[in-house]
Amino acid sequence: MPPLNFLSVASSKTPDSIRHMLGREIEAWAKKGVKVSVRESLKGELLVFHCEIQGSTDSVRQEVLREIKDSVANELSHIIIDEYEALLVNRLVDENYAYLSSRDRGVIKRKVAAALDGKSRQGSGFRDGAERSRRKSRVWARLAEYLEKENEIVLEGFITFRLKEYLEGLFDTVEEVAEDHLTEREYREFLRLLRHFMGSQRNKTVEVNVVRGQDGYTLYDDKMEPVEGEVGRFLARPPQGMDLGVDDIIVSAVVTLAPERVIWHGSKNDSPCYDLIHDLFEDNVVSCPGCPLEKTPAPT
Numbered sequence: 358m359p360p361l362n363f364l365s366v367a368s369s370k371t372p373d374s375i376r377h378m379l380g381r382e383i384e385a386w387a388k389k390g391v392k393v394s395v396r397e398s399l400k401g402e403l404l405v406f407h408c409e410i411q412g413s414t415d416s417v418r419q420e421v422l423r424e425i426k427d428s429v430a431n432e433l434s435h436i437i438i439d440e441y442e443a444l445l446v447n448r449l450v451d452e453n454y455a456y457l458s459s460r461d462r463g464v465i466k467r468k469v470a471a472a473l474d475g476k477s478r479q480g481s482g483f484r485d486g487a488e489r490s491r492r493k494s495r496v497w498a499r500l501a502e503y504l505e506k507e508n509e510i511v512l513e514g515f516i517t518f519r520l521k522e523y524l525e526g527l528f529d530t531v532e533e534v535a536e537d538h539l540t541e542r543e544y545r546e547f548l549r550l551l552r553h554f555m556g557s558q559r560n561k562t563v564e565v566n567v568v569r570g571q572d573g574y575t576l577y578d579d580k581m582e583p584v585e586g587e588v589g590r591f592l593a594r595p596p597q598g599m600d601l602g603v604d605d606i607i608v609s610a611v612v613t614l615a616p617e618r619v620i621w622h623g624s625k626n627d628s629p630c631y632d633l634i635h636d637l638f639e640d641n642v643v644s645c646p647g648c649p650l651e652k653t654p655a656p657t
Contacts, residue, residue, distance in 0.1 A: 363408070363508055364422060364426065364509075365405055365408065365508065365509045366379070366405075366406045367509075367512065368511070368512040368513065369402040369403050369404070370444055371441060372404040378436070379395050379406055382429070386421065391411075393410055393425070394409050395409075422508075426504040426505070430500035433500050433512065434493050437493075437516065443470065445516075445524070446470065450465050450531055461542070465538050468534045468538060469530060469531050472530055474489060496523060503519060544636075548636055551637055554615075556615075561615045562578065562617075563617055564579035565578065565614050565618075565620070566579075566619075566645075567622065569622065569623030569628065570623060574603065574630065576607070576611070588613050592610055608634060617641065618641050622648065625644065
């Protein structure tokens with residue numbers, strides 16, 4: 358049976374926070390007339406805090422120890438979520454994405470921190486805005502359960518062996534954020550290459566009108582005439598064997614024409630074609646407020 362007047366807490370990463378936490382405990386119990394002493398010792402890389410309840414009867418010491426454990430469990434849950442979590446995220450990113458530049462890893466770490474704080478897009482799991490509090494509550498429950506039977510806790514060991522579900526959740530969040538970041542980076546590189554290609558075109562077009570009708574898309578030049586020539590033939594008969602969707606074909610044609618400005622006619626909703634053209638041309642994409650072209654079905 359564990360001693361009724363003794364508790365030790367050890368950590369290699371967050372000893373200062375634990376020291377301050379135990380200091381507050383000593384002050385709180387001193388005001389109640391109970392003396393709690395704390396002694397520090399080094400054990401390898403660990404700084405161990407030995408807490409001992411002085412005097413009183415066994416029953417009083419047992420009750421004080423129980424209340425101290427409840428308070429320590431609560432405070433350690435804050436330390437794990439508010440401080441240690443960042444260390445865990447940094448380690449996960451650095452170990453699993455060592456092949457990325459330090460800049461990319463830094464961006465991923467910041468995005469993970471934002472996701473864990475509920476500042477990214479809403480979704481399931483860690484991305485719910487209230488999930489941070491729920492994570493802390495679940496960690497507290499595991500700490501309280503452990504300290505109910507044990508009088509010694511090594512914070513790093515507890516996290517590694519007793520919080521596996523929590524660690525798996527962190528890993529999933531890091532992985533998801535990293536994948537999104539890499540996809541976004543590849544997309545930006547894709548846009549850069551397309552802009553470079555358009556910049557190298559000799560015969561640039563002043564303006565291209567993209568009309569999205571019920572039957573598909575049609576391209577018109579600045580004179581509101583259907584696009585002809587090589588691009589027109591490409592639109593009419595895309596090369597065989599190329600796995601191109603309608604949106605890909607339209608974007609390819611617009612990029613080949615390399616216009617200074619794009620006028621978009623019709624709905625922009627659920628259109629990958631518009632999304633890519635908008636990202637590519639940015640402020641040089643204008644939405645038409647409404648004209649006869651938008652009422653004309655696309656030629657079949």
